[in-house]
Amino acid sequence: MNQRHLDAFDKCMELLEAGIPLEDCFIKYPDLEPEMREILKTAKKVMDLRDEQVPIEAINRSRIKLLSRAKLLVSGKQNTSVFGVQWFIKPIRRIVNGFSRLSPLAGRLVLVSGITGVLILFSSGLVITSAKSLPGDSLYPVKRAVEDISVHLVPNSETRSVYEINYSQQRVEEVKRLIELKRIQRISFEGILESISSTSWIISGIPVNINATTTIVNGPGGTQFFEPGSAVEVEGITNVQGWVVANEIHLREYQYIGMVEKIFTKYWQISGIKFIITSGTQIDIGIQEGDDVTVLVRSEDSGLHALAILHDVHPNVTPIMPQPNLTTPMSSQVPESNIEEDHQITGDLDEISGKYWIVSGQIIYVVGGTHISDGINIGDSISVVYRVELNGSYTAIEIEKIDNDEHPEEYRPRETPESGDESDSQETSTVTINVDDERGESTYTPEHQETPEATEEHQAIP
Amino acid sequence: MSYWQSLATYNKIGFHRFGVSPRQMSVESSEIDLLNTLDPQAITAIHNRYYPEVYRFARFRVSDEVIAEDIAGDVFMHLLDAVHNSRGPYTNLRGWLLRTTANIVNDHFRKIYNRPKEDSSEILENSSDLYLSQSDPVVISDQAERNQLLQLAIDKLTSAQKLVITLRFGNRFSLEETAQLMGKKANTIKALQYRALAALRQKLGSDLL
Numbered sequence: 001m002n003q004r005h006l007d008a009f010d011k012c013m014e015l016l017e018a019g020i021p022l023e024d025c026f027i028k029y030p031d032l033e034p035e036m037r038e039i040l041k042t043a044k045k046v047m048d049l050r051d052e053q054v055p056i057e058a059i060n061r062s063r064i065k066l067l068s069r070a071k072l073l074v075s076g077k078q079n080t081s082v083f084g085v086q087w088f089i090k091p092i093r094r095i096v097n098g099f100s101r102l103s104p105l106a107g108r109l110v111l112v113s114g115i116t117g118v119l120i121l122f123s124s125g126l127v128i129t130s131a132k133s134l135p136g137d138s139l140y141p142v143k144r145a146v147e148d149i150s151v152h153l154v155p156n157s158e159t160r161s162v163y164e165i166n167y168s169q170q171r172v173e174e175v176k177r178l179i180e181l182k183r184i185q186r187i188s189f190e191g192i193l194e195s196i197s198s199t200s201w202i203i204s205g206i207p208v209n210i211n212a213t214t215t216i217v218n219g220p221g222g223t224q225f226f227e228p229g230s231a232v233e234v235e236g237i238t239n240v241q242g243w244v245v246a247n248e249i250h251l252r253e254y255q256y257i258g259m260v261e262k263i264f265t266k267y268w269q270i271s272g273i274k275f276i277i278t279s280g281t282q283i284d285i286g287i288q289e290g291d292d293v294t295v296l297v298r299s300e301d302s303g304l305h306a307l308a309i310l311h312d313v314h315p316n317v318t319p320i321m322p323q324p325n326l327t328t329p330m331s332s333q334v335p336e337s338n339i340e341e342d343h344q345i346t347g348d349l350d351e352i353s354g355k356y357w358i359v360s361g362q363i364i365y366v367v368g369g370t371h372i373s374d375g376i377n378i379g380d381s382i383s384v385v386y387r388v389e390l391n392g393s394y395t396a397i398e399i400e401k402i403d404n405d406e407h408p409e410e411y412r413p414r415e416t417p418e419s420g421d422e423s424d425s426q427e428t429s430t431v432t433i434n435v436d437d438e439r440g441e442s443t444y445t446p447e448h449q450e451t452p453e454a455t456e457e458h459q460a461i462p
Numbered sequence: 463m464s465y466w467q468s469l470a471t472y473n474k475i476g477f478h479r480f481g482v483s484p485r486q487m488s489v490e491s492s493e494i495d496l497l498n499t500l501d502p503q504a505i506t507a508i509h510n511r512y513y514p515e516v517y518r519f520a521r522f523r524v525s526d527e528v529i530a531e532d533i534a535g536d537v538f539m540h541l542l543d544a545v546h547n548s549r550g551p552y553t554n555l556r557g558w559l560l561r562t563t564a565n566i567v568n569d570h571f572r573k574i575y576n577r578p579k580e581d582s583s584e585i586l587e588n589s590s591d592l593y594l595s596q597s598d599p600v601v602i603s604d605q606a607e608r609n610q611l612l613q614l615a616i617d618k619l620t621s622a623q624k625l626v627i628t629l630r631f632g633n634r635f636s637l638e639e640t641a642q643l644m645g646k647k648a649n650t651i652k653a654l655q656y657r658a659l660a661a662l663r664q665k666l667g668s669d670l671l
Contacts, residue, residue: 006652042663046631054514058531073546
């Protein structure tokens with residue numbers, strides 16, 4: 001079918017429309033007759049189908065129905081506009097319609113972009129405002145929801161872990177802020193147990209009051225107990241005296257030593273306790289049933305999660321201390337070839353226990369062969385030469401007190417107020433205001449907390 | 463029906479959204495502005511202007527004039543509802559009305575196809591053996607049956623073919639007008655029309671012609 005063919009057909013159609021017989025058309029285009037005759041006959045039939053008349057009654061009926069419908073819509077519109085959001089929608093609709101005249105797609109895009117923009121602005125503002133909220137504030141649930149979402153959206157488990165530690169630290173800061181504001185609020189936070197006395201514990205710098213109603217949950221079977229350095233979770237209420245009255249404290253992370261009884265894909269049974277194994281659990285190579293192991297445990301609502309299962313090759317295992325700003329190398333970062341090498345750390349002596357010392361948040365075990373210089377007290381700046389054990393724990397080789405003048409350039413000592421009575425060795429002063437020079441932030445901890453256990457242990461060290 | 467669905471249907475059945483001249487677009491834009499106010503005079507003006515085209519479109523495709531009237535009325539009701547819900551036409555009012563008519567006609571045929579079918583060949587066999595005058599009720603009835611068969615045959619064409627036949631024959635739109643409404647060139651419409659008639663010829667067979 002070529003152009004001439006189409007033009008001829010169109011011409012014949014015009015003739016047919018004008019009422020000229022079909023044969024007259026074929027006189028003009030005799031060669032096309034065989035092909036076009038039947039089709040033109042069909043066209044004539046289709047033309048006959050046409051009904052030119054439009055009944056006037058039909059028009060009137062339709063118009064009346066239409067106008068009554070319009071009236072109904074107008075009255076409905078007025079009713080909704082009084083209580084509805086027409087005042088808001090109308091200008092938007094005008095803008096959208098304006099764009100739609102240019103292109104319907106543009107109108108829709110403008111509408112969608114506008115709504116998205118408003119939502120983003122609103123939600124961003126909400127998120128920013130909620131970031132400063134504290135427990136008990138109306139926006140606090142938004143803050144927690146944003147945190148939960150951000151943790152879930154992180155694809156990398158290591159980054160997720162960093163997020164979780166940061167958020168955990170934020171809970172601590174929130175509680176400190178509540179105490180400063182003297183607000184009474186139900187709270188829950190995770191922290192490191194720094195000192196223990198009969199009526200109060202210090203957890204991540206927050207004084208926690210222990211009373212007769214406080215429930216203290218030990219490790220499985222009551223075999224694991226609280227000791228400084230343990231990661232714990234506190235549920236309680238802040239009060240106007242600047243304390244947290246604890247309702248419940250339980251061990252969050254701790255070590256458990258036992259014998260491997262059964263090994264399953266999802267859990268291991270170690271000395272009668274089941275520990276959940278996840279993809280993140282670090283397991284030493286070659287552990288078999290019957291072996292003695294040390295388990296680094298995290299207590300969750302879903303059960304006891306094994307963070308690591310290690311050969312029990314060292315009598316002392318470092319308690320887990322999640323410290324996001326550690327300056328010392330983590331065990332996982334130490335290459336195997338370096339395990340036997342000596343390392344050095346400088347920092348403030350935070351804690352002295354029977355088996356270990358805490359230096360700037362890092363636990364270092366002290367053994368019989370450790371050389372310790374005289375006159376070291378809590379709060380002193382010290383230098384520790386240590387080695388990394390196979391299980392990742394640090395064992396001190398030599399501990400020396402250093403003067404501030406001798407600090408290396410990268411070392412910035414914390415501002416530590418001196419105790420009221422330096423000669424009183426039974427009372428130690430915990431940090432009152434810690435100023436982190438790099439971050440410019442200060443943290444609050446109460447003054448003069450008695451830690452008799454720690455002091456006794458200090459004296460017991462050879 | 464959502465915007466995207468209606469847009470898809472719009473394109474599927476062959477109407478072109480932008481197939482209007484700038485002058486016509488400005489006229490239709492002012493009509494749409496007035497329509498948005500639901501002003502009775504504007505509604506009457508639009509109804510009177512476009513009702514005949516809508517009715518002819520429907521009447522050409524369906525055998526019964528009452529059904530055609532219902533369809534035409536429904537089209538304008540749809541228009542009011544769409545305008546009220548901000549889903550109405552933005553530029554091409556005529557195209558919107560004819561597209562809606564085509565959709566409602568298609569729905570009508572869908573309902574017909576779901577009913578039990580009559581044997582049309584039997585009706586034709588009986589009537590072709592008799593000689594009757596054109597005014598005889600039997601002949602009129604027979605003609606109505608033939609028209610109905612022709613309309614059913616048209617409905618079995620492709621969407622574009624149905625549309626070009628309806629616009630060209632039912633509404634007497636010129637090649638250029640049809641081309642504008644369908645967003646195609648006049649030559650394409652010529653070819654499409656030829657193929658539509660050829661296909662119709664094939665579907666109808668020789669008995670009906």
